Amino acid sequence: xxxxxxxxxxxxxxxxxxxxxxxxxxxxxxxxxxxxxxxxxxxxxxxxxxxxxxxxxxxxxxxxxxxxxxxxxxxxxxxxxxxxxxxxxxxxxxxxxxxxxxxxxxxxxxxxxxxxxxxxxxxxxxxxxxxxxxxxxxxxxxxxxxxxxxxxxxxxxxxxxxxxxxxxxxxxxxxxxxxxxxxxxxxxxxxxxxx
Numbered sequence: 001x002x003x004x005x006x007x008x009x010x011x012x013x014x015x016x017x018x019x020x021x022x023x024x025x026x027x028x029x030x031x032x033x034x035x036x037x038x039x040x041x042x043x044x045x046x047x048x049x050x051x052x053x054x055x056x057x058x059x060x061x062x063x064x065x066x067x068x069x070x071x072x073x074x075x076x077x078x079x080x081x082x083x084x085x086x087x088x089x090x091x092x093x094x095x096x097x098x099x100x101x102x103x104x105x106x107x108x109x110x111x112x113x114x115x116x117x118x119x120x121x122x123x124x125x126x127x128x129x130x131x132x133x134x135x136x137x138x139x140x141x142x143x144x145x146x147x148x149x150x151x152x153x154x155x156x157x158x159x160x161x162x163x164x165x166x167x168x169x170x171x172x173x174x175x176x177x178x179x180x181x182x183x184x185x186x187x188x189x190x191x192x193x194x195x
Contacts, residue, residue, distance in 0.1 A: 017048040017125035018101035019181065021117065024088060025108035026056035032108035036069065039106075042117045044078035049121055050100055054091035055084045089191065096188055102127075102134075104181040120181050135180040 021039045025032045036053060043049040051073075053066050066082050073080040083094045096103065102124040106112055116136060123134040137151065157163045 017046065017121045019048060019104060019121050019124050020050045020052060020095065020098065020100035020102065020184075021104045021106060022052045022054050022092065022095045023106045023108060024054045024056070024091065027108065028057075028062045029108055031111060033069075035106060035108065035110075035112045038112060038114045039117055040069075040073040040078050040080050042114060042121065043080060044073065044076050046118075046121055048100075048125075050079040050081065050098065052095040052098065053080070053082045054088075054095055055082060056086055056088055056091055059084070092187075092191060096184065096191065099184055101184055102181045103184055103187045105187075110179070124181050132186050133180050133182045 021043075023032065023036055023039065036051070039049075039051045043051045053070060055063055055066050057063060063084055066084075070080045070082045081095075081098060083091050085091045085094065092105070104117075104120055119136065120134060127134060157166055
């Protein structure tokens with residue numbers, strides 16, 4: 001079951017969580033830096049949140065800079081890890097070996113704000129055992145000179161085949177891959193299928 005979350009989650013006394021944020025990146029990008037810093041800041045302040053920079057670019061200056069950034073946040077007490085491998089599936093496999101209960105994959109080209117990450121952390125911590133995924137109730141995208149706002153309803157279809165057909169008919173409109181957090185077991189099963 002995929003549960004939409006609302007942006008009005010109370011952040012006063014955040015429950016304990018077990019969330020891994022995987023930032024998949026292979027290019028030097030100011031947006032990737034912003035996403036990383038927002039996520040690392042949350043990991044510093046929120047026990048149970050782990051950030052994995054899954055670097056797929058060539059070894060060199062950018063990878064060295066990632067290592068320095070990771071080390072900096074580690075020294076500040078954040079649970080931050082760098083994984084470097086050219087193959088995206090291998091990066092995800094190595095990240096999943098650092099098992100957390102929930103996993104949020106992020107692409108390096110999607111603007112992600114701290115409030116979104118905080119809301120995902122809260123939602124995963126509060127999810128009942130029947131919930132296997134959480135997604136923000138609203139999704140805003142900037143596309144070629146226009147801004148699109150979509151209200152996410154989650155997966156309302158009765159079975160996996162209907163969900164797949166809906167996702168394929170409206171690619172990019174679901175927000176269910178790079179904008180949703182899933183239980184570790186779900187992503188592990190998907191990875192086994194992908195390989």
